[in-house]
Amino acid sequence: MREQGPKKPGGPSGHSRRDFLRGSGVAAATAVLTSQASLALDEAEAAEQEPKVLSGTVDVSLKINGADRACKIEPRSTLLDVMRHQLDVTGPKRVCDRGSCGSCTTIIDGDPVYSCTSLAISCQGKTIQTLESFDTGEKSVAYAFHQNDGLMCGYCTPGFVTACKAFLDKNPNPTLEEVRKGLDGNICRCGTYIGVLNAALAAAKAMKGA
């Protein structure tokens, strides 16, 4: 996870809902709005005068796992919901839905990001990778999770595998303590952490031999 804190991804790259609410995200989102989206903005302004449902949709194209995926979305939709509910990219899971648990972790322009607190509309033009696109061969992170039983029910696993891959890409020689900190932005309820830690160390070793 990024150095600004394991439970608060986003930060400088402006993906978080918190940034959006603070205003900087609004500016970022506005910059990428197309003409169709001005409808939504008009509605938003109108809504300030009288309560009204904001139901405008915009056409966007998202580059997910190497493919350009066109879809109609509402500006308020999170990247996670667009992937899961419209594009059948269901590797990332919705668990806490507010940036606490890491199950939705997705790699955006090389950084691990909580996709439940990233607006889809702000992800246009960015490179989005989910774990479905990762290598699963014998030297992969996924394989190490499999061999070390770093999973039980498996619902947190996509987030852990994604966070682990992003972590190892930047820290190829971690100590156990570094792995603990690096993966501390993800929560598992089955309590499979021992397998996860073993898997991360095994993957680091295997990748070096790649």
Added chain:
Amino acid sequence: MAKWPETTRLIGTPIPRLDGLLKASGKAKYPSDVRPEGTLFAVMLYSPHAHAKIKSIDTTAAEKMPGVKAVKVIDAIANGVASGKGATVHFHGDDIAAVAAETENQARDAIRAIKVDYEILPHVATEALSMAEGAPKVFDPSNVTQGRTQTRGKPVESMATAEVTIEGTYSVPMITHVCLETHGLTVKFDGEDKIQCWASTQNVGGVAGDLAGLMKLRPADVTVYTDYMGGGFGSKFGMDIWGKTAAELSKMAGGRPVKLFLDRVQEHLGAGNRPSASAHIKLGANRDGKLVAMIAESHGTGGVGGSGNVTLPYVYSIANTQVAQSAVRTNFGNQRAMRAPGHPQSCTLTEGAMDDLADKLGMDPLEFRLKNLAPNDFRTPTYEAELKIGAELIGWSEKHKPRGRNGSGPIKHGLGLALHQWGGGGGPGKQVSCTINSDGSVELKTATQDLGTGIRTVLAIIAAEILGLKPTDIISSIGNSTYPPGQASGGSTTTPTMAPPAYDAVTKARDSFFKKIAQAVQAKPEDLSLKDGQLWRSGEPIMGWKEACRKLFMSTISETGSFQQGLSSTGVAGCQFAEVAVDVETGVVKVKKIVAVQDSGLIIDKLTWESQVYGGVIMGLNYGLFEERVVDTTTGTMLNPDMEFYKLAGAADIPEIIVRAYEPAEIKSRGVIGVGEPPTISTAAAIGNAVANAIGVRVGEWPMSPRNVLNALGTASREGKA
């Protein structure tokens, strides 16, 4: 009586689970990932109040919202309002209505457009509020139900003559399951009279039965799929009000698929909890350390349904006991079974008192426990052996010091231990089918499901063992309600219930296979055997498995296995040790090391078995250190129905954990016993005892949070005890 083979090639070794790579690559499709063509998204409206009367409800505006296809007011609410008397919601999160729309955003918007006229009523959202003098009477006939006092022997007289006694109050909080995949399902009609459903459930057969009953269909016309599911821990056995509602919405929307999964908030509030428990315990022993009496009064709450009963004393043998229990009803969602129901509470309350009495006796807590194991219990020799192993692994004899002698600086170190027990046996009535095809494929089928415990892999290991194949050669098909009846996954019963029929089915299939091909391979069936992927005749390999299967030509071998006595058993012991460091200035507890020693009969897959024990310990660590429901006593609402302030351990919180299986020959020969529940029972107790050992003061209130630790130190300091 059936018996497992004396020597095994695969059983008992560490084998990665068959579906591990699918899960680790994001390709495993969970019920919440499924989105059939035309899926509508459903959202629940739930009570924002702890207790309120709904005088009226108006869904007109919601029905006209864009994308809305069906709106359903929960029957109890609709009927109450229609009667003119109004309907009552009993807790923050109680179900009111649901909307199905083309998109989830549209459904959420429509939920917000439902007008509900609430009359807020007095609430008792915590035990303290419910039991308080002058508390509003919320429940009929009363908020608190006093159970009958259970008496054994002569507790009052024995306590009076006991040479050493202690008296203390010990309590554990209510916690919630926090299944990562929330409760829910996707359901659709095929025509008028067939249903397909993808449910996150511990019981595919049960959900199919529930839906069939609801829609007045034959069970065979309902198919429930659970290829994977994201955690249940005892809370996902039926279709629930949410499954019922989704099916009704689907019917209203012409049979279109409806996907209804709870949001995280309602998952905390209404999808189950482990009841709290609090006990005032007097415990007496003679100077030699033999327990003579226990007198206890306990109460607990599991929300609107009350309960919260515990077993006192837990594990230990005491001749004279008097136990009075009260069930407290509160305005919170109802309890559900949660991993070893009742045991973590019973263990923590008893073991806290045990440790305090050992301290007062001036006796080593380990020795004190050994003196008080039930003399005629079959578990006693196992406890004795396990305690010896655990004590060595934690370094008890070198490191353990009496209370209050654990360093002069602000960081105090301590050791604690606790014992637990569980049933976890198998039972008859379930089946597994085994098919051997002429292409060499082997498939096992049964309508059980994998909660993450690894039953899919366990079945494959058993088949591979008998057929001389690799586990990956076996197709293990589960999670489909139309398969032969399988076990609902609760109480650590899945593996001990499903392993015997799997063994039976594969053994029968192998024998039928030998009979069928004997002539083609010029042998008598009894001369044939299978090993290393080869067919053997009179001790010589003659051909590979696939070639042998081709001798079946057009036919297929299919056998169904049933329960066989002798392959599984019930009843386990187990003990855990914890080492902690406590900062007495901040109250922060750091667990340094946990040792878990566990028996569970014959272990099938050592890798997934160990994962289960690690997982149990970590769930127990959460219970011991972090988890609690925080309630605003003014509104009665839960303040932390989330995953940031409802604390669960992350990777940085995980101590060194040593797991040791206790499996000598006499334990293995008992057959298969489940291991899901036992390893989570005693962790919190062991941690609490280690904290008391470290700081010299009993922290009677779990979890061992800074607040509770500092409160205990503060109280002790005021009373001049620390």
